[in-house]
Amino acid sequence: MTRLLIAFLALWMGFGMAAQAQPLRLQITEGVIEPMPFAVPAFVPEDQGGGQYAEALSRVVAANLSGTGLFREVSPAAHIARITSFDAGVSYPDWRAVNAQALIVGSVAASGNNLTVKFRLFDVVSGQQMGQGLQFAGTVQDWRRMAHKVSDAVYSQITGEGGYFDSRVVFVAESGPRENRVKRLAIMDQDGQNIRTLTDGRALVIAPRVSPTGDKAVYTTYQTGSPRIALMDLRSGQAQLVGEIPGAMTFSPRFSPDGRALVFSAAMGGTTDLFRLDLGTGQMVRLTNSPAIATAPSFSPDGRFLTFESDRSGASQIYVMPANGGEAQRISFGQGRYSTPVWSPRGDLIAFTKSHAGRFHIGVMRSDGSEERLLTASFLDEGPTWAPNGRVIMFTREAQGGDPALYAVDISGRNLRRVPLSSSASDPAWGPLLP
Amino acid sequence: MNLTTKSLLLLAGLALAACNNPRPGMFGGGGANGFGGEGGITTGTLGDPNDPRSVAHFQQRIGDRVFFDDNSSDLTPEGRSTLSGQAAWLRANPQFAVVVEGHADERGTREYNVALGARRADTVQRFLISEGVAANRLRTVSYGKERPVEACAEPRCWNRNRRAVTVVSGGAAG
Structure with a gap:
């Protein structure tokens, strides 16, 4: 991959006026603003x-x-x-x-x-x-x-906010009939340009995540005929299976903020629990031990906590626990089911999927579960991913009977828009701002 | 299972029976080819559904799948009855290995549905073991919502997609 070399150079001005008026500043607030x-x-x-x-x-x-x-x-x-x-x-x-x-x-x-x-x-x-x-x-x-x-x-x-335009998104490119959908891992610029497919479509792949440095991806693959976790080097396109547990289906992998560990789900004996894998040593540790389902984990940006979804109370709800396991606190208490919590890069918010009364929503709440706000509503919205600056969320939207597409929305709930792609796509995972 | 579903199954059975070996080499049509992995193919004989030892009989007369309520992995009375029939057939035909595929409808998030499908497949596996099928003949896989049999985005299709399919393999000489 060509590496972009950037030289920062101060370009001095010979005709600047003295600063008298207030400098141009756009305060991004939750209210409606005039562009x-x-x-x-x-x-x-x-x-x-x-x-x-x-x-x-x-x-x-x-x-x-x-x-x-x-x-x-x-x-x-x-x-x-x-x-x-x-x-x-x-x-x-x-x-x-x-x-x-x-x-x-x-x-x-x-x-x-x-x-x-x-x-x-x-x-x-x-x-x-x-x-x-x-x-x-x-x-x-x-x-x-x-x-x-x-x-x-x-x-x-x-x-006054960080940018996000020079970043990439790993996602799943979809083709073929619904009953036998072909899914390929793919990567694009955040604006939908420069699409490159990363897998050949022979094996079903779902739900990728990008490493904190943007050079690797993890995802769930059915290449063995059963869910397994693959770790891909995005430069070479080489992938290997990691975190295999005999007798278990393994899926839902996420990188730790330092990129050295994965947390993922393993299903065996009717339960699904979270495990942590040290990518350097291969050491594996169980993080949850419940007769229910625990999946869709996400680290807090400081690496100290994990949020995840579990149906241990009946329907799916969102929990937070220490990153090495321990007591989990339920943080979602509204009506409906809560899934796919994703911690914002700023650490203050958790984005999630909510289903209630036959509709699906992307929403955000504070990491203590307060101030829940729903940003979208449709037949099927799911799987939020954060822009590197924590201002925009991309997700999968599927109209009733339609094909999935990628959408983005501001955390204010404004500016919902479809990412312009010529084919069906799902499961976006937004990578970091490129160096 | 309601009457409509039964009629549909019966119709599907008749349609299948009317064909001569409709899908050679693939058992459990409507499953997701559990053994296949990456294009792997197992070969076996479907046989005549009137022959109680045939795979066709297992699929069409006994029923190779059970259905679940929304977000549930509990067996229904119909499901238990079907699985008892499956277990009896598997006990009588020990040359077959089994993959139980768990599936979910599209009305849930992707990864939760993988876990839910795993739980459904496990429920079926446990039931078959409890009815005397050797555990070492059984394996489970979850496809979550990735392999629906019915494409329509309506409750009647979701009901058919929330399923566990018992896919038998082996016994090629049978």
Whole structure:
């Protein structure tokens, strides 16, 4: 895999105004907000090679920012000013006149296999540059990633939150009839681009997770004819079975936050319990011992706790226990069944699937079970996964009698949208922000 | 099992009986090919359903599957009756090995359904052992909601998909 080399370079400005007005800042709150209008003209090509990326880069940045629902693009057709030089000054009145509040100016140069992208962000309202500008250097194959990096920087600068555009999602690509569905492990950019399949579809695969460093995946495979856990190196595509327990079906694997251990479910003798596997030593420890089902575990980001679902009280509910086992506290008490708890990367929230009265929901609650909020409702929504910044959740949605698709929603419940994929997909697992 | 289901099974049985060896090499149609793993194939004779020693008889007359209530792995009275018949057949035909496949409907989350299917398969396995089938002939596998037999997204199909299928294998000379 080509590794994107990024050089951070402060680009000094010769025409900045003194900071008098409040800096441009979008406070993401739970209430309804008016999307912030921004302009991103085609990037300025600094050489002939850069020309073919100039427009495309700006379009990816525009799509990323608009896709959050927090920003609204001022159409390039409405622009009065033309940006023809990256280093020339910005005519703020021309951008105020088209009601842009933020302006992104970029440039691109391509020589041979090398691509260099620069950008600056301007606060049109107060008439000053925000931050110092950034430069990214890499290969032409990674041009979309550079647009994602620009988007992440702009998003972070304006919202004060971490970005998530330059990240990937491992998921299950589905094809064939419902009764004999073919499922392949696949990976894509978070916006649905650059799909690559990782398994050949001969063995059924379900429910992948990505390692904290993004270089590995674990998932459940039926390659032996029975559920087993596979660990795949995403660079080489090589996979091996891990955590086998004689006489047990093993599934539902999750990485610990340090990537050194897995927690998973093993079904034997009519019960399903959680086990922990040290990937370095191969040592295995039982974490639960109940006559019921315990599955779908998820670590707290500090690695100290596990949340999981269990039907030990009757219907499925969400529990939290110490990561090495011990007393489990039930945290879900609403009506219906609660499944697939997933701890947010910030540690404050747990996302879950809830089924009640014939509908399925994706929701979030605090890690003590309080402040439950349902974000979605449909015939079948399940399996939330968090964006690296903890602001967006992706999940599987299946309409009644329809095929599964990937959707994303803000944790505010706003901006529900389908991830644009041309085929059926399920079980998304969002990886970390790429380096 | 309600009357409609019974009639459907009967119809399915008749349809199967009318064919001449409809799915060679694969027992337990509507199962998920439990032994198959990655394309593995076992070969055996289905035989005539009127022959009580035949696999066809096991599948069609005794019934190779039992159904479960929503989110339940408890056997119904009909299920127990079917399994008693299965156990008697398995005792009389010791050359067959068995994979019990547990399945769930689509109205649950994926991994919970794998666990639920495992519990259903285990319930059937325990019952067969309690009726005298040797434990070393039995194996279980759960497919969760991954291999429905009925595609419709309605209760009548979900009822048919919440099942455990007893897939027999071996006895190729039989």
